[in-house]
Amino acid sequence: MSLPTASARVACFVIDSVARSLLELKERGINLPLSFNLNGFDMLEPAVKNKLKLVANQLGENVNLLEIELTEAETSLHVDNIAAHRKHTALSQVVRLRHCC
Structure with missing residues (x-):
């Protein structure tokens, strides 16, 4: 198994930080x-996919308050490469939307 890229490590950090912030807000009665x-x-x-699964399980029904935005420049420039490697349902939907619009 290969080590996560620097970008993947940053992404995992961001995912953890946002999930933690979401839970802190929920504890204060703020549903944002x-x-x-x-x-x-x-x-x-793989590290990012695993982190997303873990956070989704931890958040339970609160996971619907997380919104992931894919950076447009990277995604639109390489949509065919991403499509060739897609394994994640949400990413597959983004790729289909990109091709139809």
């Missing part, structure tokens, strides 16, 4: 959706 950006290629990294 939080969005964060990820590079489309990071979504293909």
Whole structure:
């Protein structure tokens, strides 16, 4: 198993930070959706996919308050490469939307 890229490590840090912030807000009675950006290629990294699954399980029904925005420049420039490697349902939907618009 290869080590995560520097970008994937940063993405995992961001995911943890946003999830922690979401839970802190919920404890204060604030139900606020939080969005964060990820590079489309990071979504293909096993470490990032595993982190997203872990956070989704930890947040339970609160996971619907997390909004992931894929960075447009990277994703649109390499949509065919991403499509060739897609394994994540959300990413597959983004790729389909990009091709139709």
